[in-house]
Amino acid sequence: MNSLVKKPFLRLKEYVPGKDEDYVKKRYGVEKVIKLASNENPHGASPRAIQAFREYDRLHIYPPSHPEELIQKISEYTGFEESRIVVGAGIDGILEAIFKIFIDKGDRVLIAPPTFPYYHTLAEISSADTVRVERDENFMISNPPREFKLAIVCSPNNPTGNLEREEVVRSLIDSGGIVFIDEAYVEFSSRTLLHLADSENVVVARTFSKAFGLANLRIGYAVVPEWLRKFYLKAKTPFPLSTPAIKAAEAALDDIEYMEKTVDKVRKERQRVFSALRKEGLEVFPSEANFLFVRLKVESSRFCEELMKRGIIIRDCSGFEGCSNRDVRISIGKKEENDILLQSVGEVLEVLG
Numbered sequence: 001m002n003s004l005v006k007k008p009f010l011r012l013k014e015y016v017p018g019k020d021e022d023y024v025k026k027r028y029g030v031e032k033v034i035k036l037a038s039n040e041n042p043h044g045a046s047p048r049a050i051q052a053f054r055e056y057d058r059l060h061i062y063p064p065s066h067p068e069e070l071i072q073k074i075s076e077y078t079g080f081e082e083s084r085i086v087v088g089a090g091i092d093g094i095l096e097a098i099f100k101i102f103i104d105k106g107d108r109v110l111i112a113p114p115t116f117p118y119y120h121t122l123a124e125i126s127s128a129d130t131v132r133v134e135r136d137e138n139f140m141i142s143n144p145p146r147e148f149k150l151a152i153v154c155s156p157n158n159p160t161g162n163l164e165r166e167e168v169v170r171s172l173i174d175s176g177g178i179v180f181i182d183e184a185y186v187e188f189s190s191r192t193l194l195h196l197a198d199s200e201n202v203v204v205a206r207t208f209s210k211a212f213g214l215a216n217l218r219i220g221y222a223v224v225p226e227w228l229r230k231f232y233l234k235a236k237t238p239f240p241l242s243t244p245a246i247k248a249a250e251a252a253l254d255d256i257e258y259m260e261k262t263v264d265k266v267r268k269e270r271q272r273v274f275s276a277l278r279k280e281g282l283e284v285f286p287s288e289a290n291f292l293f294v295r296l297k298v299e300s301s302r303f304c305e306e307l308m309k310r311g312i313i314i315r316d317c318s319g320f321e322g323c324s325n326r327d328v329r330i331s332i333g334k335k336e337e338n339d340i341l342l343q344s345v346g347e348v349l350e351v352l353g
């Protein structure tokens with residue numbers, strides 16, 4: 001049967017997620033594991049969102065294909081009209097629909113490594129012509145090409161944490177292709193590019209997975225031009241969001257204060273961890289997201305393994321295109337988790353010399 005499988009992307013290696021808690025417990029015999037590898041909100045979702053999720057029990061009924069009340073609340077949150085909002089199973093789901101709509105074999109897709117790996121996966125699946133865009137020493141996109149069908153801008157960028165310059169993004173928009181702006185981490189940052197969604201060729205995507213603490217429920221949304229919404233509704237899967245997820249997202253938007261409080265804590269801790277890691281002599285980059293990008297003097301795999309022995313999982317970025325085998329990404333945890341991280345980093349640096 002294997003001979004029936006011919007698509008070139010199927011020859012690629014499958015996505016390897018970070019190590020999970022159970023693996024680390026068993027492999028290293030540690031009792032408590034701190035996971036700082038997937039940029040989740042360590043304070044979790046609003047209790048009101050969790051309650052709304054739990055209360056829904058009509059699980060034999062299909063969810064609405066078009067969750068109007070949620071879209072109305074997203075419209076209020078973003079300041080864009082309901083006719084401009086679409087939802088999907090995370091930004092992952094939204095990206096998938098955008099690739100389905102626009103990208104055929106050989107179409108030029110601009111990607112600026114190092115960045116979120118799923119962009120590359122979708123470009124491969126679509127047999128696109130991936131055009132790699134350079135970044136400067138602060139990881140900002142510089143001199144992007146003018147010819148493309150789709151350009152992907154991640155701001156703040158995963159894994160480097162920096163925002164993109166508005167004038168560079170505007171120059172991409174002026175070239176006329178579709179510009180997809182991924183703002184997964186925007187709530188942790190000081191600046192948004194959402195106002196650029198006024199242009200007819202811009203999509204700004206966001207998620208409930210990060211600041212809102214609902215990663216497990218897979219809820220994303222995007223502000224799109226009105227003409228694109230029609231096509232999006234044709235390209236999306238019929239029921240991208242479950243009703244418990246819709247209810248939780250609505251409740252989360254009714255409790256913005258909770259989200260803002262947790263974001264505030266994360267930002268304060270980000271500053272503290274940043275300074276402490278720099279004091280240890282590490283090369284840490286300024287971040288506008290809920291993680292820090294660190295360039296080590298030792299191999300990232302050894303550094304990560306030593307931390308796992310101490311029950312801490314961070315992200316080894318050596319597999320990210322555009323990263324070296326000395327790059328790691330550390331999500332910001334709760335204060336007490338960060339304390340343990342900092343102490344362990346000190347020990348690991350001594351062990352590795």
Ligand code: PMP
Nearest residue numbers: 090091092116158184207209220
């Ligand atoms: N974009 C970026 C930059 C991300 O880091 C992630 C999650 N790791 C996603 C999108 C996917 O988010 P979601 O959970 O909404 O699919």
